[in-house]
Amino acid sequence: MNVEMIPREAEALLDWLELAEALAEGHRGPRAEVGDTFLFREPDTLLSRAAWIDGMGMAVKTATVFPENPADHYRTVNGAVNLYTDAHGILEAILDFHLVTKWKTAADSLLGARLLARPDSHAILIVGAGNVAISLREAYGALFPDARYLIWNRTPAGAEAIAAHYPDTLVATDLESAVSSSDIITCATTTRAPLIEGEWLQPGQHIDLIGAFRPDMREADDAALRRARIFVDSRATVLDHIGELKIPLAEGVIAHSDILGDFYDVAAGAFTREPGDITVFKNGGGAHLDLMTSRYILEKWRAR
Numbered sequence: 001m002n003v004e005m006i007p008r009e010a011e012a013l014l015d016w017l018e019l020a021e022a023l024a025e026g027h028r029g030p031r032a033e034v035g036d037t038f039l040f041r042e043p044d045t046l047l048s049r050a051a052w053i054d055g056m057g058m059a060v061k062t063a064t065v066f067p068e069n070p071a072d073h074y075r076t077v078n079g080a081v082n083l084y085t086d087a088h089g090i091l092e093a094i095l096d097f098h099l100v101t102k103w104k105t106a107a108d109s110l111l112g113a114r115l116l117a118r119p120d121s122h123a124i125l126i127v128g129a130g131n132v133a134i135s136l137r138e139a140y141g142a143l144f145p146d147a148r149y150l151i152w153n154r155t156p157a158g159a160e161a162i163a164a165h166y167p168d169t170l171v172a173t174d175l176e177s178a179v180s181s182s183d184i185i186t187c188a189t190t191t192r193a194p195l196i197e198g199e200w201l202q203p204g205q206h207i208d209l210i211g212a213f214r215p216d217m218r219e220a221d222d223a224a225l226r227r228a229r230i231f232v233d234s235r236a237t238v239l240d241h242i243g244e245l246k247i248p249l250a251e252g253v254i255a256h257s258d259i260l261g262d263f264y265d266v267a268a269g270a271f272t273r274e275p276g277d278i279t280v281f282k283n284g285g286g287a288h289l290d291l292m293t294s295r296y297i298l299e300k301w302r303a304r
Contacts, residue, residue, distance in 0.1 A: 049063075133162055187219045209280065
């Protein structure tokens with residue numbers, strides 16, 4: 001069996017809303033088996049994530065996260081995605097890591113927003129100005145084409161560079177006022193200490209938390225979690241692994257019963273909200289989502 005190499009050029013074949021639906025469909029099937037391994041050498045991380053879904057096959061994604069790489073003109077995150085057949089466990093495809101990660105990460109949040117955000121949301125704030133912020137602007141733009149967008153970053157130049165490409169996107173200079181005036185806040189940073197404060201939040205908002213991936217990382221404070229209805233993409237890959245919820249659960253700020261659902265609970269009607277509810281969605285980005293995304297990309301590539 002020939003191993004297919006799926007390049008970054010496959011991106012031209014992909015559609016944000018189509019992928020969000022593919023992720024939703026993937027969660028209507030058998031529950032994934034997942035396994036994560038983290039290795040650390042401060043400030044760097046080696047993360048390996050594996051998933052097996054009966055009938056869909058297996059994926060193993062290995063990522064290195066080196067926060068100081070940009071100073072040497074290298075990407076912060078690098079890695080590879082291997083896709084294996086379900087029937088025989090044969091390596092079927094090697095996919096461009098950045099392609100899979102970009103589309104998986106933003107489509108994960110897009111599905112969360114499709115389920116939880118108010119359909120009439122018209123003001124969307126992006127916190128952070130890395131590569132994920134660009135894909136979030138593209139993905140949210142597909143679901144909310146008539147919204148106006150703000151972007152905030154610790155270093156304004158990063159936000160200005162992204163905003164320059166989108167006429168309806170402005171740079172926010174004050175995070176508190178930007179959060180308070182937005183319907184959706186999508187946060188993709190590498191902060192260790194929370195940026196989003198609960199006292200800033202307004203009824204009806206949807207908070208999309210993406211950046212934290214280590215046990216010592218958080219983007220929203222305790223007050224935000226206490227005020228919100230909390231959902232995750234996967235309990236298995238978030239609750240015991242990522243500081244966003246692992247820390248407040250360990251400290252008794254919230255209880256496991258406060259986690260109202262993950263994507264496998266959608267069919268049972270767990271993802272509900274009233275108009276005045278504040279919702280928090282933690283995008284953990286487990287390997288099962290990489291597997292679903294890789295299958296979608298491979299199918300689009302083969303059908304071209």
